[in-house]
Amino acid sequence: MIDPATLPAEPGCYLFSDEGGNVIYVGKARNLRKRVSSYFSRHDLDPKTARLVDAIAGIDFIVTDTEVEAFILENTLIKKHQPKYNIDLKDSKTYAYIHITDEPFPRIHVARGPDENGRYYGPFVSARERDDLLRLLKSLFGLRSCRRLPRRACLRAHIGSCSAPCIGRIGEEEYGERVRRAEAVLKGDIGGLIRTLRDEMAAHAERLDYERAMDLRDQITALERLRERQHVDRQKTYNEDIINYIRSDGTVYLMLFNVDRGTLAGKHQYTFDETEGFLEEFLARYYADHEPPEEVILPEPVDDAVAIYLSHLRGGKVRLVVPQRGEKKNLLDLVGKNVEITFFGDRIKLEELRRRLHLPSLPVAIECFDISHLSGTAMVGSMVRFYCGKPDRRNYRRFRIRSVEGIDDFAAIAEVVRRRYTRLKKEDGEFPDLILIDGGKGQLTAATAVLRELGVSIPIAAIAKREEEVFIPGFSHPLPLDRHEKASLFIQEIRDEAHRFAITYHRNLRRKTVAP
Incomplete structure (x- = not known):
């Protein structure tokens, strides 16, 4: 099973499966790592959620660009897998569409799904935006919404919001x-x-028909306002697959997304040896067992014979598209992002951290220190260790501060750093590639002095909480790191884990102190 702590801190959907590989729960999250981790860290779960957690044997995920996309994807995946532990909503199984009927005078209205003749547009995540758009279209173009054409004009016809084909x-x-x-x-x-x-x-x-010209002017104004605020996930009438990959050290890491009429429906991932023409071979072998969709989006062109072969398998034309811009290029990039995160997320974080901190080598092993206390009482220290970008919990360490009286975070940091690396020197242990300190320039100076005193040469940095500023020795100003870039986010992740570990230890000590 995937360790929840290794999931990306990105929006998306997560899928829990049981020992038989059946999907038993689908959820959405603004931050996949935090949301999934919460299932395994909380002790106040309701009975149903506790049963779910006991049944989890596998975790999968799909990253999306936005939380709204995660909402749409969750709905699709629930309908596809019918998970045991998801709520069964009998009356609201899908997001709504705007439906234009197939009649001599078509009707426009809201529909739950494409199960009648006509054209469907959506789905709409926001009911308010859908209703606003429907109201605008009906009044702007005078379209009818009545189920059957009446024999006399209705109220909408009298007030001028319907063109009244009925009369x-x-x-x-x-x-x-x-x-x-x-x-x-x-x-x-x-x-x-x-x-x-x-x-x-x-x-x-020009024809001096000013009344009609003013009507058109009003329509143009309304449409310009709509263009500024419209955010609709538009429905497509065909299915498509999006394929992207990364090649690394002779291996191809490939991911395929299935898109069902404009909505992401699932993903498949593959790893195989890189050979000449591997993409064409993959397409031939994959679609021999899966019916090709009408469109396949690819990162690079392939031989024309592939399209002919896929069209033969499908019994209809298959388009192979290599987009350079626009919505399809965004979809291709989204699949590439999922490949990166799934197969290379930890490596990318380490490379970015090495580059931004100007480290001499990849920081495979990182140790981070934090101090916790309550007004100077029960002062404790924590050290967490990350290895290859993941928490190495077996090598976490806790410290009760011995030599510091009152509130002195600088002296407390100096003590735990001294105790940690004095012991490693004595035991000939493995030193980290990078040391992180939770604090600002003062804590960094204290820790650096201890390393110099011990004769230990290890790159070190500190992160200050308020602005997430990163400091390194020898510089009075913080590094020019944006708090939202990969290196800074990774440092924050490590710091937050050290803080969590310290707070947990501190709370446990306080409970023991007040226990009767």
Whole structure:
């Protein structure tokens, strides 16, 4: 089973499976590592969640770019796997769509899923945004929403928000043009529609038809406002697969995402030896056992014969696309991001840390120190060790501060650093490649003095909590690290673990002190 602490601190979905490999729970998270770790660190779980945790034998995850994407993906994965421990919502199984019916005078309304004739647009994560858009389209283009055409004008016709095909106020051809314009908005082509309306407005103004020109002006204004705030996950009418990979040391690390009509539905990952033409061979072998979709997005071109072969397998045309920009390129990059995190996440963090701290070698072993106390009482120290980017919990250490009276974090840091590396020298133990100190320049100076006193030469840095500033010896100012870049986030992760370990030890000591 994957160690939750090794999961990425990214938004996405996590899947718990049982010993038989069956998915028993699907969840979403803003931060995958924190959310999944919480299942195994809490002791106040409700009975159902406790049973879930006992049944977990495997963990998988899919990283998304945003939390909203995670919401949509979670919904799709739950419908696909029907997990035992997810809530069964009988009346609300999917996000809603905007549906335009297939009739002489099409109706526009909200629908739960594409199970009738017509065109569907969505799904919409935000019900408020969906309803606002529906209201705008109905009033802007005068589209009907009634289930059946009435025999007399309704209230919407009287107030001018419906074109009233029911009483013959508009013909089928003109109404159809309004429907096409509404669909242009739903497809995202607002810019093209605005240009068309501007041309029409100018033509009506030239003919002195100012009333119609003003109507078009109002439509253009409404569409421009909509373009500024519209964020809809648009529905596609076809399926596609997205494939991306990374080559490293003669090995190919490849991931394939299945996209079901615009919504991410699942992933597959493969590792194999790099050979000439490996991508074409993979496509031939994979799709021999899986029906090809209408479109396959790839990071590089392949031989035209591959498209012909896949089209033969599918019994219809298969497009092989190598995008350079736009939505499809973003999807390709998302798959590449998942490959990076799944196969190389820890290596990338270490490389970035080595580069940004100007270290002489990769910091494979990192030790971080923190001090915890309550107004100077029960002062304790902690040391956590990370190895190859992951917590090495067997080598965590706790310290009761012996030589410090009152509040003196500098002296406390000096004591724990001295005790740790005096012992390693005595036992001829393995020294770390990097030492991190939770604190600012004062704590760093105290720890550096101890290392100099012991004759130990190890790169050292300190991180100050308030602004997440990183200091190294010899510099009065912090390093120019952005708190959101990979190296800084990794340092914060290690520091937070040291702080958590120190706080836990401190609380345990206080409980023993107050126990009867």
